[in-house]
Amino acid sequence: MEFAQGWDSRAVLVAGRWVERRPRRPEVAEQLRRETRVMPWLAPLLPLPVPVPHLSSETPLVVRHDLVPGRPIESPGAEYGRALGEFLRALHDSPAAEAIRHGLPPATRTRADRAAAGDRFRADVMPLLPARHRDSAAAVLAVLADSPADTVVHGDLGPEHVLVDGGRVSGVIDFGDVHLGDAAIDLAWPLYGTPPEFAAAIAAAYRVTDELRGRALLWHRLGPWYEVTHGMDIGDPEVVRAGVIGVLDRLAEPS
Template sequence: MTTREYLGSGWDCDAVLVDGVWVERTARRPDVEPWLRTETTLLPWLAPQLPLPVPAPVVVGTDPLVTRHRYLPGRPVPDAAPGLGATIGAFLRALHAVDLDEAVARGLPGPDRTLAMRDASWARFDDEVLPLLGSPERTWLAGRLDVLRDAPATVVVHGDLSADHVLADGDGITGVIDWGDARAGDPAKDLLWPLHGAGAAVARAAQEAYGSTPELRRRAAAWRDVAPCYAVTHGLDTGDDDLVRGTLHALRLPGT
């Protein structure tokens, strides 16, 4: 008998574990389905080029669209996991070195699309998020947005790398999941969490393994600061007032 265990839901997909072996993902909205299909061509090509396992999904249903990949064991990695910084730094170095044109040919959103999406997001942040803040926070956030207005889109990025999307067990890191935001992008966006969210020891090791520059670190810090804007606009789109209020509270001047 087939067993099905609910794993959770994100903004885009619902996930269930089938027979303890397969992860099935179903799009929560029609506009997510094209990306689920893209994952089935992009990730199997990408996986052999990376030093950590990633999902390699296939389509198993079409109405609605359902994809399936082998379950990657582990739980969200703790920030104090041994070797985390060096492992993630090496993983990102390999990811950012893959052939961007080949990835775009397999469905990855290319630089033009990424920059157009960023321009649209920044316009919304200017029009809908900044007016919700007090004057000091508004001035500070506007400056952080300006740092990234002309950021490059020159490498394949995961786009949403965090402790929630890196899995680990007692033997170390077991995989990197949730590639729904992968695209041509700014390498600094993938460095946000390891350099500015996982602690000083992880940041030092990741920086050494990756070889980050001061400019990359500056932009990574700016990505950290503007990230809550995405949650605010998502809350506005979905009518989630609690998400909007809670996220606005996070958009405070450093040290306040």
Template sequence: MDELVAILDEDNHVTGSVPRSVMRRDNLRHMATGVVVRNPAGDIYVHRRTPIKDVYPGRYDFTAGGVVVAGEVPYDAVVRELDEELGISGVELIRLPEGDYADDNTRYHAYLYTCVWDGPVKHQPEEVEWGDWMSPAELVAKLDEWSFMPDAVGLLGSYIRNLTINEGWDSEAWYDGPWIYRKPRRPEVRPRLLAETTLLPWLAPQLPLPVPAPERTTDGVRHLMLPGSPFTDGGTAIGRQLGAFLMALHAVDPSEAVAHGAQDAETAFVAKTRTLDEFRAQVVPLLPTDVHAEASALLDRVARVRTSLIHCDFGPDHILMTGDRVTGIIDWSDAEVGDPALDLCWVLNGAPAAVAAGVTEVYEPSPELVGRAKDWARLSPWYGVHRGLLLDRPDDVDTGLGEILTQL
């Protein structure tokens, strides 16, 4: 049916209406809608348009929506299109910033929304021929591989890309409003990720700094964002805060921590031994012969200490700051009963000298602990070489080997 479409001037005032076919033929400026549909796990619904669509037939899209007909309110158009295209109704629509799009095929002012839907999706056969859920990271990758609607990418591409946080080795993460979602990249990571939902609520009251309060989702966990940005600089006062935090963390009852989800000492030892053995077999032979003994001794010194609950990845990316205050410690999926020197590694050897001084003042680490923290710092480039060998990245291997020699 050649429905009437409201036509706009450049100031978004309605100047009249014409049949849809005329709007397309003359590429007249009009109103259109788009809504990004997500599920409770944060995935985005992606679909492919049918070959009979009047503009961009057969292309992929990550929005539902369409043209606003004459006399229709944009919000009503969003509700109608969402129901018609995907069979979704009765959801709360959250407004996104409006936008303008123009190319040789279409020109319009866009009213944009997002929503969360946990029910079935029912395609309108005339408009949608395929659809599936994708994580934000998966969709971002497909934007460079598949032929997507250029208007959707132009209007909402940056929004989609901003949903994805830097990808971790073990999990992918993305923002959705005030929430951070995390999803395991491999099945074996899932138990450790889910353990945060039992460990952190028990641990939080025992710590002097905030930690997340994760809850389970369909594919992983989510938690409300803590305020602040990753650490970039700080002084002695920051060091004192971190020192007090690590003292409290390392003083909790390890057996109770294991009961609440932390990885136990034996399991952690087996995993760490496996990694160190791979370092011996794969990395040491790549080093000059005259440093083999020192390299092996370094691996021996960090091999067996398992005494305290540790964060296990305590570095600047996981320390949130607001001004001169630490406002959160995040990313606890590696928490285990292990060597407290590993948590001291960065704060004593990589952080600014004033931060290290503040940590030392409060924590008062023994000379043995300081020495092992230095050993863990020396091991840092070994992980880069190991990963470079695993992923066949020779440049990473060469760079890491140079850093290992400097550390030794």
């Protein structure tokens, strides 16, 4: 059985218990190999199950991990929020120096990736926005240059990656974007894309500061920019259009 298509890798369920992933593009191979080095070290530090992939085949490249049970969260409540807040606190408290020793690229790589993303957003996305929104859009892009890169982060946390089962959070999946970055990126969806009771429980369990909350809002507003460029990369004008709508909608949201 093949799972819903991801941007970077193709995942299939094998024998009802293992997930096998293959890169969709050559440049994703490095990402999959990195997970096989980082996740065995990181998983024991976390209070919820996460995938721990190992190399199953080098040619073609295939990584395999035990299936993390559960279904994507649909109705986030306070209990789920507390569990996820505690998970993110543990993730962000994991030692960055040790993560680098286990294969996570250093902060210089994060800053270079951010600079490249910012250049592309200015070149490809900004021209698609009405002129009256470009000043506020430029302020959002500033987060790429100005935010810290000192914390081990999931990097792509959303409802499709938080699993629930039997009334509890059963795991967090898809660490393909794990990197040394800004803790606020992992708080963007929990604080600004969920019901108030869930967001409040996250904030309390994690002990969110006003500074973190402010940066999380900027990362929340930045999310659809990646959707626009992804749509361009796969040649899908509907994905591009939906991304532009998301950019404008989030720029219009109150702070």
